[in-house]
Amino acid sequence: MSHVFPRHSKVMPPIADHGDGIYLIDTEGKKYLDGSGGAAVSCLGHSDPDVIQAVKTQVDKLAFAHTGFLSSAPAERLADRLIAHAPDGIDRVYFVSGGSEAVESALKLSRQYMIETGQPKRTKFISRKQSYHGNTLGALGTGGNEWRREPFSPVMVSASHISPCYEYRLRKDGETQEDYGLRAANELEAELLRQGPETVIAFLAEPVVGATTGAVPAVPGYFKRIREICDQYGILLILDEVMCGMGRTGTLFACEQDGVRPDLITIAKGLGAGYQPIGAMLCSAQIYEAIEHGSGFFQHGHTYVGHPVACAAGDAVVKKLTDGGLVVRSAQMGEALMTALTDAFGQHPHIGDIRGRGMFRGLEIVQDRETKTPFDPDKRIAAKVKAAAMANGLICYPMAGTIDGQRGDHVLLAPPFIITEDQIGELVDKLSKSFAEVL
Numbered sequence: 001m002s003h004v005f006p007r008h009s010k011v012m013p014p015i016a017d018h019g020d021g022i023y024l025i026d027t028e029g030k031k032y033l034d035g036s037g038g039a040a041v042s043c044l045g046h047s048d049p050d051v052i053q054a055v056k057t058q059v060d061k062l063a064f065a066h067t068g069f070l071s072s073a074p075a076e077r078l079a080d081r082l083i084a085h086a087p088d089g090i091d092r093v094y095f096v097s098g099g100s101e102a103v104e105s106a107l108k109l110s111r112q113y114m115i116e117t118g119q120p121k122r123t124k125f126i127s128r129k130q131s132y133h134g135n136t137l138g139a140l141g142t143g144g145n146e147w148r149r150e151p152f153s154p155v156m157v158s159a160s161h162i163s164p165c166y167e168y169r170l171r172k173d174g175e176t177q178e179d180y181g182l183r184a185a186n187e188l189e190a191e192l193l194r195q196g197p198e199t200v201i202a203f204l205a206e207p208v209v210g211a212t213t214g215a216v217p218a219v220p221g222y223f224k225r226i227r228e229i230c231d232q233y234g235i236l237l238i239l240d241e242v243m244c245g246m247g248r249t250g251t252l253f254a255c256e257q258d259g260v261r262p263d264l265i266t267i268a269k270g271l272g273a274g275y276q277p278i279g280a281m282l283c284s285a286q287i288y289e290a291i292e293h294g295s296g297f298f299q300h301g302h303t304y305v306g307h308p309v310a311c312a313a314g315d316a317v318v319k320k321l322t323d324g325g326l327v328v329r330s331a332q333m334g335e336a337l338m339t340a341l342t343d344a345f346g347q348h349p350h351i352g353d354i355r356g357r358g359m360f361r362g363l364e365i366v367q368d369r370e371t372k373t374p375f376d377p378d379k380r381i382a383a384k385v386k387a388a389a390m391a392n393g394l395i396c397y398p399m400a401g402t403i404d405g406q407r408g409d410h411v412l413l414a415p416p417f418i419i420t421e422d423q424i425g426e427l428v429d430k431l432s433k434s435f436a437e438v439l
Contacts, residue, residue, distance in 0.1 A: 019046020022416045022423060024395065032390070033415075035427045036397035040210065040243045040360065040414035043270040043330070044320060051275045051316045058312035067306045074311035081318050082282065085252050087261045091285035094298070095278065095306040099242030099268035100134030102279040103204075106238050106264045107138050108300045110202045113236070113287050116294035119198075122235075125159040126191055127204040130166065130405070132212045133240050142204055145212045146405030160195060162187040164209065165218040168353040168364060169372070169403060177219040185225035192233050202236035202263075203229075207254040210243035213402050214362030214410030215355055217249075223258040236263040236287075242279065243360075246270030247321045248414060250331030250358030257357065263287060270321075276313035321417075330417040333424070334358035337413070340428045350439045359417055364402060365409040365439070374408040377401075381409040384438045394430035 006012065014026035022045050024032045034042055044051060058074060065072050079093040094109075096102050107125065114122040125142050127133065133143040140149055141156035144164075149156070163170060163184060171180040192200055203226065209216040230237045239262040244254040248270055251257055255265070264287065268279030291298055304310070321327045334357065341361060345351040352366035365385070367375045375381045382398035389396050402408030415427060 021045045021047055022419050030393065032393050032395045033423065033427055033430065034395045035389075035413050035415050035431070036395055037270075037414045037416055038274060038395070039269065039397060040248055040412075041269045041272075042274045043247060043359075043417050044273045044275075044317060044326070045416040045418045046274070048273070048275070048320070050320060051273060051313055054312045054316035055275060055309055058309045062308050065308060066303070068301075072306060072308040072311065074308050074315055075306040078311045078315040078318065081315060081322070082280065085318075085322060086265070086282060087253060087255060089261055089284045089286070090265065090282050092283050092288040094281045094283070095311060096268075096280065096302055097277045097304045097307070097310070098279045099240075099266065100136045100139045101302060102242060102266035102268050102281045103134045103139040103142070103238075103240060104136050105281040105300060106204075106266050106283075107142060107202075109281065109283060109287065109291075109298060110236050110238065110264065112295075112299060113290050114201055116290045119234075121199055122201045124195055124200045125202055125204055126188065126195070126200060126235075127159045127161055128164045128209075129161045130164045130212050130402075131161075131204075131206055131209060131240075133204060133206075134242070145401075147401045159204070160191055162191050164213065164216065165222050166209075166213060166216055167219050168216075168355065171219070178221050181219040181222035182225055184219075185222050185229065188226060189229045189233075192229070192235070197233040197235070200233070200235050202238050204238040204240060206240045206244060207258055208244040208249055208357055208360060210360075211397065211399055211412060214364060214399065214412045215357070215360045215414075216362065217355065217357050218258060223255070223260040227260045230263075238262060238264045238266070240266050242266050242268045243414075244357075246318070247327035247330045247417065248358060248360045249356075250327070250334050252321060252327050254357070271314050271317065272310060273313075273317045275317070276307075276310040278307070278310040278314045280314075326417045330359045333417065333419055333421075334361070336421055337361055337415070337419075337424050337427075340424050341413075344428045344432055345435075348435070350435070356413075359415060359419075361413045363411045363413075365411070374403060377406055381438065382411075385409075385411060385434055388434040388437045389430065392430045392433050394427065394434065396431065396434075 129144040142159040272278040397412035
């Protein structure tokens with residue numbers, strides 16, 4: 001009998017034994033193609049020798065040093081490497097252990113920035129419906145994933161929410177992408193005016209929405225208008241790239257493709273590629289200088305901030321993504337994946353939309369393709385697809401509640417960047433078999 005507290009007490013998962021490239025093998029010898037990189041984590045696969053060696057080397061030299069007393073060479077190297085590739089104006093890196101901590105850090109720094117700059121009345125955040133920013137109470141409260149929020153809503157400090165930029169569902173007939181993007185972005189201005197712009201700290205959004213709606217990118221021009229509104233009303237723009245960042249969408253930072261510079265960025269998942277738990281919050285020089293020339297102290301902290309072994313792993317990962325060309329490969333193989341998905345499911349009667357960027361793709365499942373009608377939630381389509389895929393040797397990321405937290409199903413795919421064209425074929429074949437069994 002296991003004493004591990006599982007994610008679901010009525011589902012006992014297989015026990016992973018070892019990894020080999022894009023595959024995981026359980027203790028029974030069954031092999032699974034990791035088609036979602038876990039939760040968009042394993043961008044380098046499960047047996048990268050360079051990252052493994054970096055971890056071993058660092059453990060031999062220094063396992064831990066608390067940042068209340070000392071920094072470390074791996075943290076300094078990784079911060080330099082990230083800033084060298086970050087959007088203009090981003091100047092500082094605050095390391096944490098995962099995505100929720102990164103978002104929590106961004107929220108608290110944003111609030112402290114307003115205090116340090118003489119704007120203490122700014123106390124509110126705005127984000128989007130059908131978004132997800134983490135599972136701590138602060139991150140969950142600002143997110144718009146209704147299913148995850150509901151049990152904890154009485155004890156959360158909540159944000160207000162505007163509509164997502166969700167072209168498949170919300171763009172009107174006859175409306176251009178640009179017109180729709182402008183209309184969607186202008187909801188932020190309307191909400192600011194409703195709340196009182198002088199009371200709002202920041203707007204928080206995923207450049208490409210991940211688990212909640214399944215790899216939904218913004219339409220052209222959307223984030224440029226968002227940036228204009230933020231600047232006009234003096235609020236900060238926080239972009240959550242925990243899932244879509246670190247090369248996943250075909251550029252190191254997802255926001256590069258939207259031509260926008262945020263004030264703060266959160267990253268995790270692909271930063272450590274699963275070899276160590278690590279995340280980071282990056283901020284602009286302007287925000288850092290407000291703290292530096294003010295109180296001088298960010299009133300925040302976690303025990304494992306800047307953990308040397310985690311930073312050594314992250315540095316090896318980012319070096320492979322950039323110097324090693326794997327971000328470029330993500331973009332190239334992402335197009336191959338999209339082509340394969342379109343060929344296999346572009347006319348499927350129960351696949352309404354295939355979307356995403358790079359190695360971050362989503363398929364929205366519908367009962368009726370013409371009307372976009374979703375399946376009844378009681379049919380538990382996402383759960384059944386996940387179970388069928390696992391039985392067929394494929395790990396993918398199906399989710400329910402795609403449309404509004406209750407209705408709709410999708411499958412998220414985020415395979416390692418090292419995947420080959422033959423392995424893309426294997427992924428699509430196993431997904432096709434799973435769909436046939438469920439749909």
